[in-house]
Amino acid sequence: MAVRINAMAVTFVAHALAVIAAIMVLVWSISYRGGLAWEATNKNLIFNLHPVLMLIGFIILGGEAIISYKSLPLEKPVKKLIHLILHAIALALGIFGICAAFKNHNESHIPNLYSLHSWIGIGVISLYGFQWVYSFIVFFFPGGSTNLKSGLLPWHAMLGLFVYILAVGNAALGFLEKLTFLENGGLDKYGSEAFLINFTAIITILFGAFVVLTASAESPSPSPSVSNDDSVDFSYSAI
């Protein structure tokens, strides 16, 4: 009972939200928070890598990877490769982003892993890695049997969306946690930076919603199936 809309059209909304969210997090971390650096005496510059890498690297690239099957007018094997590579880049940038948070904490003598945001973050990146590895083995190389692939695909899609929704939710947790710290430090609760952070979180949630809507919507037209190796059409049409 998937909703019937033109998935390709929905992906344009998702792309637009992604660009807006990326600009907002860069404006926040550079114009308001002083910029980005891996090595710095001002440890906040190290922290600033975290929201930028998690949002642009993990959430946005991960979302684009999920909708790649429906956003790209290409042959399925090509889309499959893009799906796999984009997720790999998202995973790598996500890990890098988490390392930046640990580096900031350690060099600022802030305790680690006490908040709900950090617990869910470790859970999400682990599940994302697990999802990437078994999917590579089953759907890419060495590749499982056709039965295994078709039986596993709904679970691949369901777990993928579950982990992605968790990631988007956790981004919202991260924005709220950071803003709560800043406001406890005196930042104006109704000031421009507070509004920028809240709206960045809302745009991120909307981006995530359109990614999930795209994945759940009827695909306009399944890609033409190709050589026998990929005779079964794995372009998921709807969850």
Place this chain on the structure above:
Amino acid sequence: MAVRINAMAVTFVAHALAVIAAIMVLVWSISYRGGLAWEATNKNLIFNLHPVLMLIGFIILGGEAIISYKSLPLEKPVKKLIHLILHAIALALGIFGICAAFKNHNESHIPNLYSLHSWIGIGVISLYGFQWVYSFIVFFFPGGSTNLKSGLLPWHAMLGLFVYILAVGNAALGFLEKLTFLENGGLDKYGSEAFLINFTAIITILFGAFVVLTASAESPSPSPSVSNDDSVDFSYSAI
């Protein structure tokens, strides 16, 4: 491409998680935070109504309403009535819970509606109300045409799950925000209360995940269609 599992079995996991989450939020608000009260000189007792009503009233009852079609071995018209009534109770308790938060803020001279949690909360309760009203009109009384019902059902289910996922995510935001305030006030970041709050949030997220999984899973056996008024089988099998 819905996952094929026995939805009824999944609902038992959801029910168990609901009971655990309810116990945890009551232990937190009563044993740790001093109890619940609508009128009190200790304004924290008024605040404590908020997490209890939102989790037990809104999230849990709302989740049970969503899975009622698959968790109850009853005729469809009866399940439809339970679905509608449970959602109405969840909406009412949610509004009551939000009023408790405003009452606490006003009587404690805390500013309102500056946090991401409050913005999303107002959005969620508004969308939930909108969803309930149009659904009552179309699916219950006076009732839309069969075409309208069948055309609208996928959107009803999709919007319903979107609002519900937002509600669960917002509950996690609320737990994290409150814990961040408490820790800024000196609460031990690795103490039992901090762990209780974090795990209550995680159990709530798991409950939400099993509600969505139930709604997305194949229903074991569609209820027998009944009199001509309800000849079309609206027991959603899968999203």
